[in-house]
Amino acid sequence: MKTLTILSHRILFLLFYIAMFTCTAVAQKLELSANVNSGLFNYVGSSASNSGYYYGLYNNQFTLPNPYGTKLTASYGLNVQGQMIYKNGFIMGLQTGYDFLNSKQDLSYPIYIDYLATASTLIAASYRTGYGSAKVNTQFINLNPYFGYRIGRKSVTVDITGGADFGFQTANRQSVTIYSTAAGQPENHYSRHVDDKITDIRLKGGVAIGYKKFSLNLSYAHGLTNYIKNEDYYAVPVLYTTAGDTYSPQKMHAYSQLIRFGLGYRFY
DSSP states (O other): OHHHHHHHHHHHHHHHHHHHHHTGGGEEEEEEEEEEEEEEEEEESTTOBSEEOOEEOGGGOEEOSOOOBOBOEEEEEEEEEEEEEETTSEEEEEEEEEEEEEEEEEEEOOEEEEEOSSTTOEEEOOOOOEEEEEEEEEEEEEEEEEEEEEEOSSSEEEEEEEEEEEEEEEEEEEEEEEEESSTTOOOEEEEEEOOOOOEEEEEEEEEEEEETTEEEEEEEEEEOSOTTTTBOTTSOBOOBOTTSOBOOOOOOOOEEEEEEEEEEEEOO
């Protein structure tokens, strides 16, 4: 399935390039520009949450059972784009860039756990109350093929576009800050890098208001990729026992959501 997904992505981009370059003969002009943007990022879906809890493990390790927070959190990115503007106002373009996306949620109910001799068996240590926050910092290389329509032909233009984001994750870091309710307990900070990377596909729509060589850009992207599609409630992959028993996980859904707003400059 993963091979088919990668192949379909390559075919899509190949067809896009063919369409783009075979139409240059009838294009009115080619524009090249760079953009910087800020934005708000979070997760949505039945399993995304404004608050959650964490497991404190031995040796100061931790895990977040559900790190997909619904709090809109400041994020930023930069990109370059090339687009062709046709005589009838039709737009075809490709944007590529790098995004730094952050999400946040409140934490409560920390549960401290120690491992026994077997990795499959856990024993809960004494429960300690506390509160805090969790942050997930991710980085993506982003490709965005898009189509659209331009209103206006002179110094002021309005571009309305729609397409898809293909986000290839390059980094994923989770961090927690815990404040204990017990007297005399210090503030604790933990962080860890997550090795598993995800390819996030998002539908994207945007508006760019241009004045001469400058533009004001606004866009919204909603993910189609379920971040926890193959995991159960505790974020552990579904396992099958040697006895043939199966564990039926709860259906969980968490999708990315990103609002971008920024400035652009047209070089050509």
